[in-house]
Amino acid sequence: MSFEGINSVHLLGIGGIGMSALARWFRHEGYAVSGYDRTPSPLTDELMAEGMQISFVDSIDTIPEGIINNPAKALVIWTPAMPKESDQLNFFREKDFLLKKRSEVLGMVTSAYYTIAVAGTHGKTTTSSMIAHMLKSAGKPVVAFLGGITQNYQSNLILGDKKSKEPITVVVEADEFDRSFLRLHPNEVVLTSADPDHLDIYGDEEHILDGFLEFAHLIDKKGRLYVQQHALQRLGEGKLPKVATREYGLRSGGISAENIQARPGSFVFDYHDGKHRIKGLELFIPGFHNVENALAAIAIALDHQISEEQIRIGLSSFKGVKRRFEIHVNDGDHVFIDDYAHHPEEIKACLSSVRAMFPTRKLTVIFQPHLFSRTRDFAEGFSESLSLADSVILLDIYPAREIPIPGITSAMLLDGINTDQKELVPKEGLMNHLEKANPDVLVTLGAGDIDRLVPGIAAWMNERLNPYAQ
Structure with a gap:
């Protein structure tokens, strides 16, 4: 356009x-x-x-x-x-x-093309990237505006072949922050989750659910809605728009995953939706939550006439998104994974998957809380989800757009974390702390500037594993 x-x-x-x-x-x-x-x-x-x-x-x-x-x-x-x-x-x-x-301009773009919009408190970046990759790898003309840097394309923009005679499909990550997604014009919508977040914008859980419902009602009358099973329960089936709707989830009665196997570097599963059954799919971005994200992407691919073999190739070749369950070290003796998780449910999903992959290993987590308001609103949830680790290291809160709130600090999470090994460590002392702790399986979590520590941690761990490497 x-x-x-x-x-x-x-x-x-x-x-x-x-x-x-x-x-x-x-x-x-x-x-x-x-x-x-x-x-x-x-x-x-x-x-x-x-x-x-x-x-x-x-x-x-x-x-x-x-x-x-x-x-x-x-x-x-x-x-x-x-x-x-x-x-x-x-x-x-x-x-x-x-x-x-930005949201207005995206709205202008989506009004001109057939648009698949992916919304949700969690999972929208990986799911939208996976959908776009599946379409592109099958030769479909696609333009994707994403909220992360894809490993396959090293970009947050995916472009299709301009010479194709087929109409372009736009895939867009629909951001609920500041109600930006209400500017879009979707033909198809994926709702990956509907947990409370951004309460500084919405005020309470009821209003963020209303926001997701309002967004769902933007779907073209001839369009489709793919909704994750727990999001469907939270939103209420009777409140959804009267369009073709499909429920998905690991144990959904609609689109589901069966025979899930957690391996050290991948997850294997069968896709089933009542009409199609695709066995032995392998996804090289591990995590139960990523298997669930893949269900939505596969369902859309099938509805866009992509063959089962093309789906198998597209899924296995998808390398994920930077900072979404990104494995930096996995040599058998030591593991280092970095993830953008900054909400209790995201942390729970990430750490549960790490536990399934490495059930007998000691799990150490470094977490940088993001926003004073989010830390305050979900303090109990953060402590509970971080308790899945054996050892927890907390960094100071990353303020982003906020000014400090009196009494709200990372330290307030410590009492609720159910593990003996837990402490608050300043960023400048983190590497010395890791030297002494000698972690086995290490995970860094957070949406602030913790990503700037990741290259140094990965280099340190690789040097420790192979000290003679030049």
């Missing part, structure tokens, strides 16, 4: 995962793309290498002349994460530039 009269796009917060996917799409479509972000990152480095002009100073002086001199031909995209006092944001507002939120 084209944005009439626009030839340049400027993104405020271009380094965010969702924003950078849009930036890449506009670049691919031939627009001049520029942007601002607070700090450089590997992702902004990649965008600049792809030809985008990015500044890290929030000043009018750093806005490209092509934007300043041709406001009628410019589109400015921003996210709610931009501070209200931003010089660039306020300049664009005062000068009446065409200024739209």
Whole structure:
């Protein structure tokens, strides 16, 4: 599609995962793309290498002349994460530039194409990535806007073959934060989960459930809804839109997984939906939750006339998403897994899967809580899920967009964690602590900046395993 009269796009917060996917799409479509972000990152480095002009100073002086001199031909995209006092944001507002939120622009894109939207408190990044990969590997023309960096494509944007005569299918991760997903125009929807989260936005559990229901009702009348079994129970079947609806889950009465085998580097299972039975599927991104995500992706693939053999190939070749159950070390003696989990249910799903893969090994977890409000709202749940580990190391809370809340700290989780080995460790002392602890199976968890510690931990563990390697 084209944005009439626009030839340049400027993104405020271009380094965010969702924003950078849009930036890449506009670049691919031939627009001049520029942007601002607070700090450089590997992702902004990649965008600049792809030809985008990015500044890290929030000043009018750093806005490209092509934007300043041709406001009628410019589109400015921003996210709610931009501070209200931003010089660039306020300049664009005062000068009446065409200024739209990321969610509005995604809404414009999805209104022009057949769209599969994946929503849910957990699992939406992996599920949307898996669906897009399944379609692309089967030769279907697809464009996917994702909330993570796929290992197969090393990008958060997947592009299909422009030369294909088939119509393009858009796959989009539908974010419930700030009710952004209500801007989309989906033909098909996957609801992976509906647990309470973002209570700073929604206020309480009832209102976030209402948000998911409102989103589901955006489905085209001829469309389809795939809903995870527990999400279906929470939302209430009678409240869902009257469209073709399919329930899925590990033990669902609709689409289910059978004969699940947890192996050290993969999960094997059978897919069954009453009409199709595909045996011995192997998924190389381990986890019971990922098997469940795969059920939705397989069901959609079948409904899009992808063959069982193509599904088998697509599933086994899917390498996952960075920071989603990403295995960095697994040599038989030591294991290191990193995961984005930042909600009690996500932590429970991750650690339960690690336990199934390595049932006799000592499990050590490093967790960085994300947001003061989330730590406060789900403190009991965090403590309970972290109790699945043998040893727990807590880092300080990552504040993100929040200011500290008096009395809310990582230490408040310690009393509720049911293990003798638990402590609060500062980030700067973490490596010394690991040297002394000598962990067997190690998992890092969190959505803050804990990812910056991962390369060092992986290098340390590999060096310890092979100290003579150069």
